[in-house]
Amino acid sequence: MKFATTRLAAAVGLSLTLGLAAVTAHAAPIVIKFSHVVADSTPKGQGALKFKELAEAALPGKIEVQVFPNSQLFGDGKEMEALLLGDVHIIAPSLAKFDRYTKKIQIFDLPFLFDDMAAVDRFQASPAGLGLLDSMKSKGIQGLAYWHNGLKQMSDNKDKLARPEDIKGLKFRIQASDVLEAQFRQLGANPQKLAFSEVYQALQTGVVDGAENPWSNIYSQKFHEVQKTIAYTNHGVLDYMVITNSGWWAGLPADVREALQKAMAGATEHANRLAADINERDRQRIADAGKAKIQTLSKEDLAAWRTAMQPVWKKFESGIGKDLIDSAVASNQPS
Ligand code: LMR
Numbered sequence: 001m002k003f004a005t006t007r008l009a010a011a012v013g014l015s016l017t018l019g020l021a022a023v024t025a026h027a028a029p030i031v032i033k034f035s036h037v038v039a040d041s042t043p044k045g046q047g048a049l050k051f052k053e054l055a056e057a058a059l060p061g062k063i064e065v066q067v068f069p070n071s072q073l074f075g076d077g078k079e080m081e082a083l084l085l086g087d088v089h090i091i092a093p094s095l096a097k098f099d100r101y102t103k104k105i106q107i108f109d110l111p112f113l114f115d116d117m118a119a120v121d122r123f124q125a126s127p128a129g130l131g132l133l134d135s136m137k138s139k140g141i142q143g144l145a146y147w148h149n150g151l152k153q154m155s156d157n158k159d160k161l162a163r164p165e166d167i168k169g170l171k172f173r174i175q176a177s178d179v180l181e182a183q184f185r186q187l188g189a190n191p192q193k194l195a196f197s198e199v200y201q202a203l204q205t206g207v208v209d210g211a212e213n214p215w216s217n218i219y220s221q222k223f224h225e226v227q228k229t230i231a232y233t234n235h236g237v238l239d240y241m242v243i244t245n246s247g248w249w250a251g252l253p254a255d256v257r258e259a260l261q262k263a264m265a266g267a268t269e270h271a272n273r274l275a276a277d278i279n280e281r282d283r284q285r286i287a288d289a290g291k292a293k294i295q296t297l298s299k300e301d302l303a304a305w306r307t308a309m310q311p312v313w314k315k316f317e318s319g320i321g322k323d324l325i326d327s328a329v330a331s332n333q334p335s
Helices: 002-026 043-058 079-085 104-109 117-125 127-134 178-186 196-205 215-220 246-250 254-289 299-309 311-320 322-330
Strands: 030-035 063-068 141-151 153-156 171-174 190-193 210-213 229-231 237-245 293-295
Touching: 030 043, 043 063, 043 141, 043 254, 079 237, 104 178, 104 237, 104 311, 104 322, 117 127, 117 141, 117 237, 117 254, 127 141, 127 322, 141 215, 141 246, 141 254, 153 215, 171 178, 171 196, 178 190, 178 299, 178 311, 196 210, 210 215, 215 254, 237 246, 254 293, 311 322
Parallel strands: 030 063, 171 190, 171 210, 229 293
Antiparallel strands: 141 237, 153 210, 153 229
């Protein structure tokens, strides 16, 4: 009897081992490609790496997250299309790059809408802000999270950049956003939509005179080496929506999707906690490098930029929705 039990146990053990080996041999990990356009050292770069770390730790052997920074795999213009075709699974475009999919997300580009990043955070966490994550479902896009970069600074190749009239007639690189186009036209400048990977060269060769970006992007792309002045304008936000292909997402095994959701929450917390420090660190590095002058602005100068850009709001109000704008404005008040 003892012999039989032992043989039975051995047989069960053997078949379990063989079964597991078969499962292991057949179940290749699900490969998740995460492509973005900035450097690893930026808030988005750090968030993507954190997501990889947390997701792979939660699902050992089941998934592999491949992160492609710096437009290595797909740049602006191509990454959204690639996501819809299933060639990449997660991307995190700037909120300025959703014009073609929904007008509502244009809200984030309205100049001087948010007083600071705490207000941006409150709006993104509000029911109105969270609702936008689901606003492109019909286009096959599912929003997973918002990630911060920070507030944008205006830069150009002139010695003087303090007042809105200083950029009249200059050419400015903008992200693919109609709001940003209107913003620069409102200031009498000439906006030009260019992919992020082309900005350095465009600034260096004088194809454009200036640009707008948070400190972390300016530093990591060396824009400060090809600009004379960076004005501390904080005139708009550059944040991200982390998105996935909704069909691919829905087709994942439920346990995998749940674990990825948790990993995304952890990566979001990490990236958003680091973003302000990274931007402050990079502002300091730019100041230390001494290549471009950092122009601080008086209250009056800042008020002049705000007044000059204000008419842009009205132009986009009907597409975005007055209620949504009101909720964003309300987020400037801590509750
Ligand atoms: C830009 O194009 O300037 C930014 O959207 C790049 C980025 O992803 O931060």
